[in-house]
Amino acid sequence: MSRFGNLDLGLVVRGHGRHYIVEDSEGKRRVCHPRGKRSDCVVGDMVRWAETGDEGVIEAVEPRRNLLFRQDEWKTKSFAANVDQLLVLVAVEPVFSESQLARALIAAESAGISTRIAMNKTDLPGVASARARLQPYRDMGLEVMDVAFVADREGSSALLNPWLRGKRTFVMGPSGTGKSTLINLLIPNAQAQIGDISVALNSGRHTTTTTQWYWVDSERQTALIDSPGFQEFGLQQIEPMQLPLLMPDLRAHADHCRFYNCTHQHEPGCGVREAVDAGQINASRYRIYGEILQELGSKRY
Ligand SMILES: Nc1nc2c(ncn2[C@@H]2O[C@H](COP(=O)(O)OP(=O)(O)OP(=O)(O)O)[C@@H](O)[C@H]2O)c(=O)[nH]1
Numbered sequence: 397m398s399r400f401g402n403l404d405l406g407l408v409v410r411g412h413g414r415h416y417i418v419e420d421s422e423g424k425r426r427v428c429h430p431r432g433k434r435s436d437c438v439v440g441d442m443v444r445w446a447e448t449g450d451e452g453v454i455e456a457v458e459p460r461r462n463l464l465f466r467q468d469e470w471k472t473k474s475f476a477a478n479v480d481q482l483l484v485l486v487a488v489e490p491v492f493s494e495s496q497l498a499r500a501l502i503a504a505e506s507a508g509i510s511t512r513i514a515m516n517k518t519d520l521p522g523v524a525s526a527r528a529r530l531q532p533y534r535d536m537g538l539e540v541m542d543v544a545f546v547a548d549r550e551g552s553s554a555l556l557n558p559w560l561r562g563k564r565t566f567v568m569g570p571s572g573t574g575k576s577t578l579i580n581l582l583i584p585n586a587q588a589q590i591g592d593i594s595v596a597l598n599s600g601r602h603t604t605t606t607t608q609w610y611w612v613d614s615e616r617q618t619a620l621i622d623s624p625g626f627q628e629f630g631l632q633q634i635e636p637m638q639l640p641l642l643m644p645d646l647r648a649h650a651d652h653c654r655f656y657n658c659t660h661q662h663e664p665g666c667g668v669r670e671a672v673d674a675g676q677i678n679a680s681r682y683r684i685y686g687e688i689l690q691e692l693g694s695k696r697y
């Protein structure tokens with residue numbers, strides 16, 4: 397136990413630049429300031445904090461179970477810590493980027509976080525082709541849930557709720573796929589949870605510009621963590637040799653290669669390329685692998 401072990405434990409539910417909103421064990425939220433670099437924290441962190449009047453000071457961050465993050469060439473951005481699972485939300489429209497989807501799944505895989513995909517707006521006519529684009533993901537064992545948060549509210553909740561129950565789920569999805577609709581569907585008091593503190597701190601800015609923690613139930617057991625700004629992101633934290641192992645469809649063939657350090661790009665006797673030629677690995681998944689590998693390679697080789 398750290399020397400702050402006698403302090404109360406709080407949960408970081410939101411970050412605002414250099415300060416954070418911390419929820420105490422009773423569910424009360426207050427603004428907290430980190431003391432020094434030591435307490436750099438992210439949403440989902442458990443922290444030891446002490447009261448200073450109406451506010452608080454974060455003395456220490458508890459060890460993390462996991463950390464979901466992106467690493468671009470120059471900067472690292474943490475999405476959240478200590479999450480149980482990831483929900484990647486895509487929609488029939490706007491058409492989702494497969495590269496973006498692949499990157500989210502790789503980041504989760506490397507953080508040891510299990511993932512499901514939900515495809516929203518399945519009431520729209522483009523549903524068949526959107527489903528076809530997700531087939532490689534189904535084939536590699538990912539669960540894909542068909543939902544329609546506006547067109548089929550009850551069916552969508554009934555599908556999602558059992559999977560969400562008792563878990564802390566991080567939600568990622570490109571703009572316009574229906575994340576706000578999802579939050580409002582499952583959490584009728586969502587706006588109230590953002591609360592006056594956040595609104596004041598944001599000084600009138602739109603409140604979905606930072607990651608936000610929502611409790612689905614009043615017992616505070618089931619949480620959705622909503623993150624804004626999902627774009628193509630870097631995976632510089634990953635070793636090039638690890639990359640195929642984080643892509644289950646490639647991984648299934650990566651140990652059939654003649655060379656133990658095969659990059660699956662040009663080597664003879666490559667099990668991955670044979671599987672691509674045989675149609676067992678989807679060609680666009682293999683192309684995305686090559687693109688990400690090249691990004692990682694430009695750093696190292
Ligand atoms: N047809 C159809 N439209 C839907 C469905 N669910 C959400 N939409 C619409 O999709 C649009 C985008 O939904 P939002 O919930 O605002 O999307 P968002 O992901 O929060 O978008 P940002 O706020 O830009 O991040 C809205 O016009 C919704 O009404 C659905 O089941 N079917």
Ligand SMILES: [Zn+2]
Pocket residue numbers: 650653654658659660661663665666667668669
């Ligand atoms: Zn190979």
